[in-house]
Amino acid sequence: MGKYMLVSNANQVVTMAGHTNKPATKEAMTQLRIIENGSIWIEDGKVVEVGKDQEIRNKYKHELSKATVINAKGKTVTPGLIDPHTHLVHAGTRENEYAMRLKGKTYMEIMEAGGGIHATTRATQQASYEQLFEESRKRLNQFLLYGVTTVEAKSGYGLTLEDELKQLEVADRLQHEHPIDVVSTFMGAHAVPLNQKDNPDDFVERVVNEMIPEVARRKLAKFNDVFCERGVFTPEQSRKILEAGKAHGLIPKIHADEIEPYGGAELAAEVGAISADHLLRASDEGIAAMAKAGVMGVLLPGTAFFLMAEFAQARKMIDAGVAVALSTDANPGSSPSLSLPFIMNLGCLKMGMTPEEVLTATTINAAHAIGCANEAGSLEAGKKADITIFNVPNYLMLSYQYGMNHVDTVVKAGKQLVE
């Protein structure tokens, strides 16, 4: 890799500048800070300056002959997209359950009958480390083709210490070997294993006393997540698990109010979670509590779409002052998709968000939701040169044409990856 790179003369450079210190809320979610005919000067994999093409070319004219130049004329450039909630590391698919749901079975009925998360847990437990690595690596390649340069990845299909560690070790190896940045979350409390379903509190004890300390000791995760839902983990059990994580330095996240209102948003505010995710059925009180406590809402409209459920009330949340991010929730049961651009379409068409808000929600706010806003999420001096170039003339096109892939080129830490 050469030292210098110029992304040159884009129709629009969406910088997202100015939101690094705190997540964007309300009107700030519409401030994209666009530079027309913009260029980005990059040195050693980091952004040095973003400005008008002529100005950048003049200022760096002595180094220009040594630079790799990417011509972005007529195109739209954004910070590399960030997916802040995925179940990346898992084995297999569940198309049979999809067919069952199309005939009227519900997601929870399938899980209660031993399918759902349990089905993927069986497959993941049986898969070797190498198999799991290979499947997950292919998914990351797909993410990259859709313009994503950072993903969060949860464990939670192991449900034993050994198998949870296997998932987290795969994520760790991907973080080192794949160009995409992978940020790990421990989610041992994704389901109560079938063989312990009569003693869920014993399993909670195991998560708290065995799994969390070991995951923290090995530094295999930054966050600790729990599926707080009727029939899975109660708010009391969830609180216990999230507090235990905090005591070991793991930042709380929560799958909240996905299927029914269950006090998940309220709990997120009480424990000081960095984000509450899903929130399809979050209460008004829960939304207000999140806004007050500064808990981000990570919304996953692909899940509502695929489960044929009501969408989260993004408009209400943003208006209430909740900082919203968007994500695929990529997983084999409730959202089998790796397309963050499609999620942007759904954000606009199904949740009342504006094209500006969905871009904020998949860049700088997504970075905040996984604690990496200092390095990624915007195109500003000092940040990683994580850049997605779309073959469209303006950012509105991104959430207008749907089910299409407009990605032209991806630059990750100053390296051109997709051409």
Ligand code: NIG
């Ligand atoms: O975020 N809700 C819990 N976990 C995932 C689904 C996991 C699965 O069905 O395999 C979710 O929707």
Ligand code: FE
């Ligand atoms: Fe999820």
